[in-house]
Amino acid sequence: xxxxxxxxxxxxxxxxxxxxxxxxxxxxxxxxxxxxxxxxxxxxxxxxxxxxxxxxxxxxxxxxxxxxxxxxxxxxxxxxxxxxxxxxxxxxxxxxxxxxxxxxxxxxxxxxxxxxxxxxxxxxxxxxxxxxxxxxxxxxxxxxxxxxxxxxx
Numbered sequence: 532x533x534x535x536x537x538x539x540x541x542x543x544x545x546x547x548x549x550x551x552x553x554x555x556x557x558x559x560x561x562x563x564x565x566x567x568x569x570x571x572x573x574x575x576x577x578x579x580x581x582x583x584x585x586x587x588x589x590x591x592x593x594x595x596x597x598x599x600x601x602x603x604x605x606x607x608x609x610x611x612x613x614x615x616x617x618x619x620x621x622x623x624x625x626x627x628x629x630x631x632x633x634x635x636x637x638x639x640x641x642x643x644x645x646x647x648x649x650x651x652x653x654x655x656x657x658x659x660x661x662x663x664x665x666x667x668x669x670x671x672x673x674x675x676x677x678x679x680x681x682x683x684x
Contacts, residue, residue, distance in 0.1 A: 534568030538590035541566060549614045555606035599633045617673035619654055619662035
């Protein structure tokens with residue numbers, strides 16, 4: 532497993548894969564493991580490199596190139612901007628809460644608060660326009676192996 536030690540490398544990883552899980556196990560690659568270049572046993576917060584993981588993960592999730600939502604099995608999912616038109620095209624296949632943009636905030640007191648922007652409020656106009664030019668099969672094919680057309684959503 533190659534290592535994505537910087538935010539730029541991690542963004543390139545998400546771009547290459549298109550769909551990545553932040554830390555949960557599932558059909559898509561895990562960014563937390565890519566950051567340190569090895570599998571993580573247990574919670575990544577207890578890993579010796581947790582500060583590096585947090586810093587890179589925070590930089591990636593704050594990028595305007597990344598949609599943070601709960602698309603894959605309700606887990607925190609990162610979707611690169613290049614797939615947003617395809618996602619919008621097949622949005623009718625998903626529960627609306629899976630497509631809501633999730634924004635994480637760490638308050639001054641240290642509390643962790645999540646805010647959600649419902650779909651399609653987060654969709655840029657140019658993305659919505661591009662989505663109209665895609666066929667459904669073409670859009671589904673953009674999601675590679677973790678989302679097969681025959682798979683129930």
